[in-house]
Amino acid sequence: xxxxxxxxxxxxxxxxxxxxxxxxxxxxxxxxxxxxxxxxxxxxxxxxxxxxxxxxxxxxxxxxxxxxxxxxxxxxxxx
Amino acid sequence: xxxxxxxxxxxxxxxxxxxxxxxxxxxxxxxxxxxxxxxxxxxxxxxxxxxxxxxxxxxxxxxxxxxxxxxxxxxxxxxxxxxxxxxxxxxxxxxxxxxxxxxxxxxxxxxxxxxxxxxxxxxxxxxxxxxxxxxxxxxxxxxxxxxxxxxxxxxxxxxxxxxxxxxxxxxxxxxxxxxxxxxxxxxxxxxxxxxxxxxxxxxxxxxxxxxxxxxxxxxxxxxxxxxxxxxxxxxxxxxxxxxxxxxxxxxxxxxxxxxxxxxxxxxxxxxxxxxxxxxxxxxxxxxxxxxxxxxxxxxxxxxxxxxxxxxxxxxxxxxxxxxxxxxxxxxxxxxxxxxxxxxxxxxxxxxxxxxxxxxxxxxxxxxxxxxxxxxxxxxxxxxxxxxxxxxxxxxxxxxxxxxxxxxxxxxxxxxxxxxxxxxxxxxxxxxxxxxxxxxxxxxxxxxxxxxxxxxxxxxxxxxxxxxxxxxxxxxxxxxxxxxxxxxxxxxxxxxxxxxxx
Numbered sequence: 001x002x003x004x005x006x007x008x009x010x011x012x013x014x015x016x017x018x019x020x021x022x023x024x025x026x027x028x029x030x031x032x033x034x035x036x037x038x039x040x041x042x043x044x045x046x047x048x049x050x051x052x053x054x055x056x057x058x059x060x061x062x063x064x065x066x067x068x069x070x071x072x073x074x075x076x077x078x079x
Numbered sequence: 080x081x082x083x084x085x086x087x088x089x090x091x092x093x094x095x096x097x098x099x100x101x102x103x104x105x106x107x108x109x110x111x112x113x114x115x116x117x118x119x120x121x122x123x124x125x126x127x128x129x130x131x132x133x134x135x136x137x138x139x140x141x142x143x144x145x146x147x148x149x150x151x152x153x154x155x156x157x158x159x160x161x162x163x164x165x166x167x168x169x170x171x172x173x174x175x176x177x178x179x180x181x182x183x184x185x186x187x188x189x190x191x192x193x194x195x196x197x198x199x200x201x202x203x204x205x206x207x208x209x210x211x212x213x214x215x216x217x218x219x220x221x222x223x224x225x226x227x228x229x230x231x232x233x234x235x236x237x238x239x240x241x242x243x244x245x246x247x248x249x250x251x252x253x254x255x256x257x258x259x260x261x262x263x264x265x266x267x268x269x270x271x272x273x274x275x276x277x278x279x280x281x282x283x284x285x286x287x288x289x290x291x292x293x294x295x296x297x298x299x300x301x302x303x304x305x306x307x308x309x310x311x312x313x314x315x316x317x318x319x320x321x322x323x324x325x326x327x328x329x330x331x332x333x334x335x336x337x338x339x340x341x342x343x344x345x346x347x348x349x350x351x352x353x354x355x356x357x358x359x360x361x362x363x364x365x366x367x368x369x370x371x372x373x374x375x376x377x378x379x380x381x382x383x384x385x386x387x388x389x390x391x392x393x394x395x396x397x398x399x400x401x402x403x404x405x406x407x408x409x410x411x412x413x414x415x416x417x418x419x420x421x422x423x424x425x426x427x428x429x430x431x432x433x434x435x436x437x438x439x440x441x442x443x444x445x446x447x448x449x450x451x452x453x454x455x456x457x458x459x460x461x462x463x464x465x466x467x468x469x470x471x472x473x474x475x476x477x478x479x480x481x482x483x484x485x486x487x488x489x490x491x492x493x494x495x496x497x498x499x500x501x502x503x504x505x506x507x508x509x510x511x512x513x514x515x516x517x518x519x520x521x522x523x524x525x526x527x528x529x530x531x532x533x534x535x536x537x538x539x540x541x542x543x544x545x546x547x548x549x550x551x552x553x554x555x556x557x558x559x560x561x562x563x564x565x566x567x568x569x570x571x572x573x574x575x576x577x578x579x580x
Binding site for chain 2: 008009010011013014015016017018019020021022039041042049067
């Protein structure tokens with residue numbers, strides 16, 4: 001199972017986490033047996049807003065996460 | 080609906096960063112000179128990322144800062160530091176004035192206006208149905224492909240529909256395509272220009288422009304300075320607010336966060352919607368069809384501006400009832416006469432409604448959810464971690480449903496059914512173009528006896544330009560929150576009785 005944690009705190013939501021969540025959830029529907037999406041509280045790493053949005057794909061932390069990067073990280077792991 | 084609605088792009092990012100920077104400076108009561116640094120903080124690269132030059136990118140951010148402070152758009156023909164303009168503006172009135180929605184002219188990339196073009200998908204086929212269906216003989220088959228004579232073409236689209244290779248495209252300016260009242264024209268340099276006699280300030284062009292060349296003005300600075308000055312500022316929050324700040328941020332958390340920001344009270348505008356739906360049901364029961372032929376709802380300001388500016392003959396049949404915003408603000412001011420009221424919503428045109436003579440003493444500031452999200456970040460308020468207070472129970476199921484298309488008519492017609500045993504025919508205008516079309520039908524006498532709901536934004540208020548969520552997602556949150564209300568109908572809402580005394 002590929003675990004995707006998406007931070008939906010104030011900073012991350014302001015800079016694209018909600019749209020990112022839409023896209024990752026859409027992908028999850030295509031691979032329901034392989035992806036699990038978690039919405040997580042602020043990870044306290046966004047003192048510098050340039051780090052937001054924060055996403056973890058399994059244990060890999062992605063800062064300033066953009067949809068296309070997160071999706072590609074997930075797709076790399078799809079069997 | 081614009082294809083860009085609900086998609087997070089770098090345009091959205093820059094817009095929000097500007098809001099957050101303005102909020103940050105307002106909260107620390109910064110000197111005007113600090114504002115000169117905003118373009119450098121936001122565009123902090125060495126070379127251009129988006130435009131022909133980094134200086135232009137920064138100049139556009141500066142124009143956004145001006146409008147973010149409610150200042151007028153300034154042409155770039157005069158040398159003036161951002162901070163000098165801000166100092167003069169704040170020393171004078173320092174308040175938002177019309178026009179609300181503006182083109183940042185040098186950010187406009189002069190997209191071609193509505194025209195059909197043949198792309199290189201054209202196979203120059205033997206059948207060439209494009210030229211056969213053309214009603215004005217504008218298409219000739221040249222050496223390599225079909226060619227459309229732009230002088231003759233009337234943009235009917237028949238050739239595009241007929242082509243077997245999808246070789247013909249209709250090139251529209253996204254801003255103009257998003258405008259349901261054709262208010263976007265061109266200036267002498269072929270840049271988009273808003274005809275303010277036609278514009279109803281719905282704000283959809285702001286979302287639609289893929290170059291981020293259109294912006295509205297904001298009252299973030301004025302609101303935060305007032306809170307910091309220790310004034311008694313109270314918030315009324317529009318029904319579409321639930322879910323807008325993320326899936327882990329409940330309505331109660333939003334209320335708690337606003338209090339943390341320094342607002343003394345938060346009421347649901349849905350409470351005002353309950354007032355409005357009862358009032359409009361009463362009007363309908365008494366006046367339709369004897370005194371007036373049909374009733375148009377009053378809650379969407381852009382819808383009422385369409386009547387004002389485009390179909391003035393129907394104006395008297397759009398409800399004179401006050402909007403939910405006004406009812407909610409009145410209920411706050413009745414209890415707290417010295418207070419200031421901020422309306423927080425998805426809506427751009429409410430900023431104009433609040434300037435009107437009838438409303439300006441009731442609603443002092445209007446900000447959008449997007450602007451508020453930026454304020455929370457600037458103030459360091461982490462929404463997922465605020466402590467919540469008691470549940471909020473200001474409004475009924477139907478009042479909370481006002482934010483979704485169809486919700487206003489549903490609330491009023493339910494009141495009519497339950498209280499007056501009237502089941503009116505309903506016509507719904509969803510989106511600005513539909514608003515105009517519906518009002519023209521009404522003018523032609525085709526909607527006699529109808530209750531007409533007008534929503535300038537597609538999907539209703541959840542489709543508003545000041546939202547953070549995709550429209551369908553916002554609509555789901557609104558419906559779920561409506562289900563949690565302890566009251567079903569407006570007339571069951573115990574808060575109304577309390578407020579009337």
